[in-house]
Amino acid sequence: MTAAEQGFPAKEQAPKTIYLKDYQVPPYLIKTTDLRFEIYEGETLVSAMLHLYRNPAAAPASQLTLHGADLELVSIALDGKILGADDYEFGEENLTIFNTPAEFKLLTITKIKPESNTSLEGLYRSRTMYCTQCEAEGFRKITYYLDRPDVMSEFTTTVVADKKFPVLLSNGNLIDQGDAENNRHYATWHDPFKKPAYLFALVAGDLAHIEDSFTTCSGRDVTLKIFVEPKDLDKCDHAMTSLKNSMRWDEEVYGREYDLNIFMIVAVDDFNMGAMENKGLNIFNTSCVLAKPETTTDVGFQRVEGVVAHEYFHNWSGNRVTCRDWFQLSLKEGFTVYRDSEFSADMGSRTVKRVEDVTLLRTLQFAEDAGPMAHPIRPESYIEISNFYTMTVYEKGAEIIRMLATLLGKEHFRKGTDLYFDRHDGQAVTTEDFVAALADASGRDLTLFKRWYSQAGTPRLHITDHYDEDAQEYSLTIKQSCPPTPECQEKLPFHIPIAMGLLGSAGDLPLYLKNAEPDFETGDNTHKVLELTSAEQTFVFERVQEKPVPSLLRGFSAPVKMHYDYSIADLIVLMSRDSDGFNRWEASQQLGLHAIHQAMKVYQQGGDLKNWALEPDLIAAYRSILQDDSLDKAMVAYMLSLPSEAYLSELADLVDVEAIHYSRTAVRIALAHALRDELMRVYQDYDHQQPYSATADAIAARSLKNVALGYLMLLNDDALVQACEQQYRTSNNMTDVMAALTQLVNSSSPLAQQLAVKALDDFYQRWQHESLVVNQWLTVQASCVLPGTLATVKKLQQHPAYDGKNPNKIRALISSFCNGNPINFHANAGVGYEFLADQIIALNSQNPQIASRLLTPLTKWKKYNVQRQSLMKAQLERIMAVSDLSKDVYEVVSKSLV
Template sequence: MDIARTPETPGGNVEMADAAPQPKAPPMIRRDDYRPFGWLVPETKLDFELGLESTHVTATLTVARNAKADPAPVIRLNGDGLEPESVLVDGVPATNWTMDEGDLMLPLTGEAHEIRIATTIQPSTNSQLMGLYASNGMLCTQCEAEGFRRITFFPDRPDVLSTYTVRMSGPKAQFPVLLCNGNRIAVGEGGDSHWAEWHDPWPKPSYLFALVAGDLVARNDSFTTMSGRKVELNVYVREGDLDRTEHAMESLKRSMKWDEEVFGREYDLDLFNIVAVSDFNMGAMENKGLNVFNTKFVLADPETATDADYDGIEGVIGHEYFHNWSGNRITCRDWFQLSLKEGFTVLRDQLFSQDMGSAPVKRIEDVRILRMAQFPEDSGPLAHPIRPDSYREINNFYTATVYNKGAEVIRMMRTMAGEERFRAGTDLYFDRHDGEAATCEDFVEAIEDGAGLDLKQFRLWYSQAGTPKVSVSLEHEGNTATLRLGQVVPSTPGQLDKQPMPIPLKLALFDRASGKHGGEQLVVLDKAADTFTFDGFAEKPVLSINRTFSAPVTIERDVPREDLVFLAAKDDDPFARYEAMQELMTGHLVAAVSGSLGDNDRAAARADIARALGAVIADATLDDLMRGELLLMPGQTHIAEQMLVADPGRIHAEREALKAAVGAVLAEDLVAMHARASTLPFTMDAAGKGARKVKTIALTYLAGADPERASALAASQYDSADNMTDRQGALMVLAGLGTAERTARLIDFYNRYQGNALVIDKWFALQASSLHPQAIEHVKALADHPDFTLRNPNRVRSLYMAFAGNPSAFHAADGEGYRMVADLILALDPINPQTAARFVPSLGRWRRIEPGRAALMRSELERVAAAPHLSRDTFEQVTRSLD
């Protein structure tokens, strides 16, 4: 499953009862308490009589005692909001069953039985979008993590694997397309109704079940696997969206071919279906043979989708397809092992995207996401290892730590093993555990055995939370350079004392005169402190370290500004060059915010930064995609992470001042770069994408220095745009300015795309994330807009997640931004608790914020915590944020 990748009615206070009862804490679930389920379920048959208002479900389970489990005289069948209409055991009505907090408890004697249970559910009222629900006239499902129990009673846990046969019937006019997992084995009709029967031959857990029924059209294609089998491919969408599915289909075919070539994995069914759904909590879901996607990650054409949207679609389609092996054929034993499938699959989709485009740029983008989302998580109250030890609500552990840090941990194994030995390890993993519910330990053991690595100490990465801080110093004497490294893994909630972990660091030592180095080297820091020596340096070299971001750590070093300027200009590792530029700007901004810079130092630092950025603009050896990365300023969240306690107001002011200073010095260079890039015709190749990227970056710097000039240039770019990337980039800049061009283009954008939900999401997000001084008032007004609704997660995220990720507005000194997000949580929690809970972490960072704002953030968390009837999702996030 792909979590939402874009870090994208409230307004006024929600009335609270004077003495609200405290919600009951959900039970704590602990990894050490895992026990195999007492019963196997080798076969499951489901019969659906479909309807939007009411769907009747009959489930027939073949069960047998599990010899590997403790004796279980009672089988627990999980349910959520269900009432059994009938319960039969071996064809005889059962009368001895009971209910326990929603679960059906059924006593059983003997070794094997057939259980048949009938239920009726109401998809149209399922606003949680978990289980079977209605979305704009169609029926669809989302079962990960625990949604299947909202459809029928079942042992809804990932280690219970079953083969599924499903019969679906419903009105032909309302549901002309009937889809499920696996292969379609029979169809029929009678009168106004029709039916389809599906069979999935591969045992799977209930979280991978999927069903879709609706009025859909499909783009059809096929793929021939490496063994010569022809697989039918379909991308199903609503009428009118078909012409925006070509990129999705091509991305799917590229994913299938890449997985065969790079990991040796071949698809195993006769059919692969993708369905685009407009109401979806996540990005997409890897259900076996029937992937259900948020429309955001399927629909694209140049007029309505940006280059980033195209890249996102390719990456998410690859991610869900790769799950067929790393998640489906081998699944998780329990939810504590979530990173087994998600971390590994994120790494696979990252490597795929690197091979499909610019590998250096993709690596930089992935690290930026990690630092923006996961590093703050690792240093806050919600910090947890990639394999947590306990949870109250599993939905809260679909986190950047499990996904993105999990990918980095496996990438480190690949770095230490090398590509060929790592492939040997993954081949062994797939061969050894095919058809099983496995653990993270199973994966690590396979890499150990297949790659020939000793990973005993490395396992600490799975059990210890927190981002390691690596201290670096380089000394020189005679012909020897001495590198001193140290590591500290910070304390996190529940983990005060940490052990040193193996940290692979790629490095190079540059000769200052020639600008060259003698080769990249890999060192592994596996102690609290260690020393490495390098001979043959008559003069002190310049150190380039953590090249390609070989380890997810924070590097702490006191490096001269001239060394950073040197690396920003000469480092041959693209990530290291980007890192030097970021470090150059971040170091200046942290010093400026802390008040440690005098006027002369401030001016000198700004001059060095402008000179380095000017060299990037003038460097003819760079392509524009990489040039754009080198020109980007560090984000406010990243700057704040460098401080124990941050002042968002001062960070914003200093960052804008630096932008204005650079924009003033480089104004003519920026205008020339914009003009040069504007001469290139629209193409989807790297040159075209790079040109569009640097055009918008030029506008952002110019907007800081000369708003009127930038506004005119942005309006011109908007008016002449023949693609969404240019149009959205221009509107992003205009949205932060108080000029007449801003209002006119916002109105034009809305009128141009009214009715296209995905593009109108952009319209909301651009205003909510803007630097405009009235952004809070704009968000309040947008919350009352007729197109805004709390019932569509995309629309909620487009407005409020964009706002919560806008430090200058969210951290308003009077606390209004905090109140707005707390109001949203309270309003959204009864409708969609999974989406509501994802807004809590924005308030949970209060300990790392200056005291005045921190008190206001904590107060809003306490207000949410005091509300009656909070969901388990939100309750856990709020209480952990306050503890």
């Protein structure tokens, strides 16, 4: 009988808010969990034998409440006795059992229907396989359980299915397998390490695999397997190499050794997230594991490497030591993002990786901090935890860890993480436990620093300076503030590390900080980390023999917005001579912002941008970048790339969509004309026929060449258009193919438009059977900045290539248009807003997680003019009026309308 048939109360109109302050330890714990899955077409029977006992840390309890959702209860027995209807009752998403003893075994048998599970949480069917996604609260869709991260149990899992699903997998080590009746078979897996239910995994399917091994630092041999659909077997080598590199790096950098006999990855096409770190059985979105040059771009290769590392590193930072509750999510995610970022930096260019991470943070997370869903990295409340898998928890969380590493130094940070892992192995802990381990190991007082965990928002630094030539003293006065956010209007000062240097006429100047602590004068005396702990502080440097140009916030040492009144000449000095690679890039971005803002003034005053010219100093500065052979080509590519429209919108108090788009384009066109010869040299010097390589140098060379192509295509020169089309036709890798196709699709040249139509048709015909490549085909069309793109998107929704139930397809088409194409999304009196609302309403009951994540563009309605505000708010109100709105969507919409 289902819970609904038991008559539990109807879902409330306003879903319940869950608060951190209300946390209580679980009344019962689970010693062992024995699961048996009988998988049939149309339904699956799940038998769960739980060995429960009262939690000695909790008040005595005489009843047990288990979580459960969308389950049909077949039977329930306590210590072998079948329970009657009076022995238990259903709640909205739970099952309460009365008169429970201090220790007992509970057997439940539930019936679920994976084939109709469109939420992609719990157990569901993806094409030819069954798989699970249990984080955060998906396990309750499999069986009744204490589905919370602080309940950790030892799992044994038996999977039984028809032999047409020859691969049967779960967590841990394989301990038994064999035949069953009626042409069926089974496999039993045992995980000796206690884990919460969110780390449970199961896969049953007709899969192929590649196999390798890794010898750990203690000499154990670990079997490595990557399972995919047979057609994808040739796309696994890069993921396997990335996995082995990750295992080696974690041993060398953190001293962490893998613990099971086998490590498995399974690629799944229908997946809400990127990947999941289930103990010993990682389940990945296909986009994060499959890669080969013909089908995958350089960005795709880098993503596979980063995600494989991220999920593997979770084995310690998340699995062996996990979260006490979901408010502590950044405990595992922020720490692990930091770890995978450092890994990627070690595998390639540290500066390039830092530029990529900061670009993402400042574009998306800063916008999140300024919006209605702003929250600390440890939130105080939530309605639906899936809404808090955010840029704040992940990327800002990683920046918090980075600041701690900066403040403590490499040696003390490593001692702190060692203590954390050793002290809490096998436990579910909090962010306070993590910081305490670092403080105890280093001897540093981190009390003030902990405000980063409890205060939302992006701090702002206002920096002024003064040079006393007679005294040869240079002072920096730094003021900090933080705007109000929904959870808090008044913010206390943060503890902010500010890495800096001073540039003189001959390069970096030595730094002698007045009244510095004795241990401050160590290491490189041209680079210091100032510690801002008050609302305002002044730092004075002695023996400064000339007025310097300050290099501030080197390496982006804190997630803040900084204002210092740099002149154009200062920025050119920093861009050309700073020893900090990140700040060289940052100076180029500030020059780009200056040029775009100058163009915006002309546009907003009704001027003609066709007659607008760049300042000669700016042209000379960008020319010098192209002529500087000492620079990494990837850095040249990034320094030539202007700030994105999304970042420009984030910086604006009131977003002028058209002014941003057309002014940025005008600056790019001006640079293309001024630097045509240099850009042509870059493009022509590249060997287009060289074999593909995914090394950092090869990726850098392709990146710079394709940036040059992007500029040159703005000139609408038929010869250049033909060269672009030739690159599309003859390239031996997807990076260059997609770069050329993107330029053709977005060019206003009549010839380019003709060639784009043919290229798009050719591309689909060639790659229609490769789902991930088709996603790129959808994205390039949805991202086209030319008029009429919304009509194209609606037409593509009817195309055989599009599947409205597949998250990857939804992201490729719908999200690419609504999030990545502002000039078209915001056009035509709000038709884009109505289109997005239609998608969210349709997905609300089908896949609430994806529906909620699509809402982001509408949540920013207060940043636009009155007309657009009215149109966007109307669509939010329309969504809010939907009956039976999911918790996921309700939370975002309700907070956005406040």
